[in-house]
Every structure is written in C-alpha cells, then in structure tokens.
Amino acid sequence: MKDIDKIFERNVPGTREILSKKTVAIAGCGGLGSNAAVALARAGIGKIVIVDPDVVELSNLNRQYYFLDDVGKKKTDALTSHLLNINPGLNVESHFIELTKENICQLFKEADLLIEAFDKAESKAWLIEAWCTHFPDKPIICGSGLSGYGNTTTLTVQRSGNIVMCGDFETDMSMGLTSSRVAIVANMQANEAIEILVNAGVKECI
Amino acid sequence: MIIINNRDKLEWQKDMTVKDLLDKMGYKFSLITVTVNGILVPKEDYEDRPIPDNANVGVFHLAHGG
Numbered sequence: 001m002k003d004i005d006k007i008f009e010r011n012v013p014g015t016r017e018i019l020s021k022k023t024v025a026i027a028g029c030g031g032l033g034s035n036a037a038v039a040l041a042r043a044g045i046g047k048i049v050i051v052d053p054d055v056v057e058l059s060n061l062n063r064q065y066y067f068l069d070d071v072g073k074k075k076t077d078a079l080t081s082h083l084l085n086i087n088p089g090l091n092v093e094s095h096f097i098e099l100t101k102e103n104i105c106q107l108f109k110e111a112d113l114l115i116e117a118f119d120k121a122e123s124k125a126w127l128i129e130a131w132c133t134h135f136p137d138k139p140i141i142c143g144s145g146l147s148g149y150g151n152t153t154t155l156t157v158q159r160s161g162n163i164v165m166c167g168d169f170e171t172d173m174s175m176g177l178t179s180s181r182v183a184i185v186a187n188m189q190a191n192e193a194i195e196i197l198v199n200a201g202v203k204e205c206i
Numbered sequence: 207m208i209i210i211n212n213r214d215k216l217e218w219q220k221d222m223t224v225k226d227l228l229d230k231m232g233y234k235f236s237l238i239t240v241t242v243n244g245i246l247v248p249k250e251d252y253e254d255r256p257i258p259d260n261a262n263v264g265v266f267h268l269a270h271g272g
Contacts, residue, residue: 028272030272031271031272032272033272117272118272119270119271119272120270120272121237121268121269121270122237124237124239124268124272125237125239125249125268128239128246129246129248129249132246133248142239142266142268143271143272144266144267144268144269145267145269145271146269146271146272147269147270147271158211158212158264158266160241160244160262160264160266161241161243161244161245161246162244163239163241163244163246163264163266165239165266167269168269169266169267169269170267170269171269171271172269172270172271173269173270173271173272174270177271182271
C-alpha cells in the first residue's frame with residue numbers, strides 16, 4: 001500500500017475503488033459546493049469539476065470551506081488547494097467563470113453526476129432544467145432549504161427519477177445561514193452522490 | 207389517483223395538466239421543480255403537459271440559499 005492510500009484505509013471497503021474512477025461536477029463553490037467537494041475528496045472520488053465566478057469574502061467564512069488567508073482568492077483556486085491538501089492524487093478541474101446554459105454542456109460533459117450548489121433559487125431552476133435537457137440519464141443532486149439553525153429533523157431527501165433534492169424546501173437565506181445546517185445539507189448531497197455512484201443509480205422513490 | 211411527493215393524493219381527471227394540479231393543490235411557490243413519473247416538466251410546458259392516471263408527481267420548492 002502506498003502511503004497516500006492510507007488516507008482511505010478507514011473508508012467503507014470497496015467504495016474507494018469505484019469512486020476513484022468517477023467524476024463529479026459541482027456548480028458553485030459556496031456553502032454547499034465547498035463542503036460537498038471536501039466530503040467527496042475524503043471519500044476518494046477520482047475527479048471533481050468545480051465552477052464558480054466569485055472570490056472568497058470575509059462573509060463567506062461563517063459557512064464555506066475557506067480560511068482567513070483565502071480571502072481575496074478565487075474560490076476555485078482556494079478550494080482546489082484545500083482538496084489537494086486532503087488528497088494530492090485527486091484530479092481537480094476548476095473553472096473561474098459563470099456557469100451558463102451555453103457552457104454547461106462543454107464544462108460538465110465528462111461528469112457522472114452534478115451537485116447543484118447555487119444560492120439563488122432562480123439559478124437552481126434553470127440549472128435543473130438545463131441539466132435534465134442535456135444529460136437526462138445522469139443524476140443531479142440539488143439543495144433547497146438550508147437556512148436558519150436547528151430543526152435538523154426537517155431536513156430530508158426526495159428523489160424523483162434522476163433528480164435528488166436535499167433540504168427542508170422552505171427556509172430562505174434571508175433568515176440567515178448557520179454553518180452546521182448548511183454543512184448538513186452539503187454532506188447530504190455528497191452522501192447521495194456517493195451512494196448513487198457506488199450503487200450505479202438513484203434509489204427508486206417517486 | 208395521482209400521488210404527489212409520496213404523500214398527498216389527488217383524484218385524476220381526464221385532460222388534467224400540470225398547471226391544473228398545481229392550482230388544485232394550492233402550490234403558490236413561484237420557484238418550483240415539477241416531475242411526472244420521474245421526468246422533469248419544463249416550466250413552459252405546465253399548461254399543456256397532461257398528467258396520466260396513477261402518475262407519481264414531484265413538486266419541489268426551490269428555496270434561496272447555498
């Protein structure tokens with residue numbers, strides 16, 4: 001066993017071998033995207049494609065996977081650095097641009113599934129439609145409703161076809177965001193991604 | 207009979223569309239994602255897309271935050 005493989009020696013047996021051959025796309029590197037990416041890196045995913053047009057701001061540090069010395073850096077650069085600091089063997093493809101209906105096909109064509117990690121509901125809506133139009137056979141895992149604090153039992157997963165939705169579907173970011181609740185939903189998304197990739201499909205639900 | 211979000215039930219009617227279902231169920235959220243039998247229904251198709259009997263429908267509210 002190479003030293004680097006020891007990173008994953010406590011992972012669930014058999015999962016690393018499958019995940020190391022998989023590619024996950026992540027749309028947005030904020031609270032959902034950065035935390036989900038870290039979870040997937042620790043799970044042993046082979047490649048992550050990240051897209052975000054923003055730089056790290058102080059107000060991001062309450063919930064996003066960045067640190068004080070990341071402030072002012074491109075989120076894609078800072079996150080790439082953190083992911084490679086967990087697993088140097090991870091293949092990270094980063095794009096410091098805005099994801100659009102026009103470039104989504106090109107950027108995400110190699111991905112096995114997409115994690116939707118936008119903050120605006122309008123953006124979530126067009127992304128879901130665009131993904132399902134271009135990649136109807138590939139799963140998309142979305143986050144909806146992760147604001148406030150507590151209320152852990154209201155966070156659920158709903159599945160319909162290749163669409164997976166994580167969150168409480170109600171709480172709006174105008175009420176404020178708490179690190180723990182955002183990270184729970186981000187990790188629910190990562191957890192769903194891992195299960196789908198290992199089991200080769202979305203569980204039947206709706 | 208139509209099942210919505212694995213929870214709610216609605217009596218099926220001939221020529222019922224996605225918009226009819228949303229109106230009957232009182233969904234007022236402006237930002238939602240709708241699936242019928244696991245297939246996404248684009249927003250511009252809500253008024254025309256018929257819902258078959260015994261359909262499983264998903265109506266998911268998209269909330270700001272990420």
